[in-house]
Amino acid sequence: MVKVEVWSDVACPWCYIGKRRLQNAISEFDGDVEVQWRSFQLDETLPKGEAMPQAQMFMEKRGFTAEKVVEVNERMSSVAAELGLDYDLDSYMVANTKDAHRLSHFATSRGVGDQMHERLFQAQMMEGKILDDADVLVSLGEDVGIPAEDTRAMLASDEYGDDVDRDIADARDVGVQGVPFFVFDRKYAVSGAQPQELFMQALTTSRDEAEAEVAAR
Structure with a gap:
């Protein structure tokens, strides 16, 4: 079993691309893989x-021109499309994602963490949803089978906030400086939305080393 820890933000377009490339590699990999979303x-x-609209954030916080925003978004959307992801970054709204991450942890406790993580990415990149809006998050939770009242009660509390903070602290400990960031069996790291072949190489190396360690005992 290869364990892959993935640090990402559901507001990160490249993280969704990296997620899809990893999943494509796993689908072709000869071995068992456990993925933990961090x-x-x-x-x-x-x-x-x-x-705020993504374009406004880029221009105000990064000094992009309107033309630069279009260029960057067209590039990301083109790469995403090659993976079957239909980005609509003109509708992308920048918001605080802590509650979205709390929902992801909550969903994991209900056995639907993978589905929730995917649904949050879709909502952000394709649907222009505002991911710090409680009504939006409740609806997204319902989409993966979590009762609305359960999600609303969780969001009204501070549950899973410590889990989010712990993940971010762990990211600093393992040297994460940007996302997506993938750690394989706490031995190998892949930074960024790298080509599928690199993920396959990391999976294969991790599996082979684990098997060699077992054989040597």
Whole structure:
């Protein structure tokens, strides 16, 4: 069994691309793989409830021109399309993602963590959803089978906030400086949305080393 820990933010377009490339590699890999989604926030300082269009964020915080925003988004959308992901970054809304990450941890406790992680990415990249809006998160939870009242109660509490903070602290400990970031059996790391072949190489190396260790005992 190869364990892959993935630090990502559901507001990160390249993280969704990296997720899909990893999953494609796993689908062709000869071996068992466990994937653990770990929380990371691109901007922890964003005030809750103050969403803004992505283009506005790029121009105000990164100094992009409107033309540069179009260029960057077209490139990301083109790469995503090659993987079957239909990005609509014109509708992308930047918001604080901590509650979305809390929902992801909550969903994991209910056995639907993978489905929730995927649904959050879809909502952000394709549907223009605002991921710090409780009603939006409740609806997304329902989409993967979590009763609305359960998600609403969780969001009204501080549950899973410590899990999100712990993931971010762990990211610093393992040297994460940007996401997506993939760690294989706590031995090998892949930084960024790398080609599928690199993920396959990391999976194969991890599996072969684990098997060699067992054989040597």
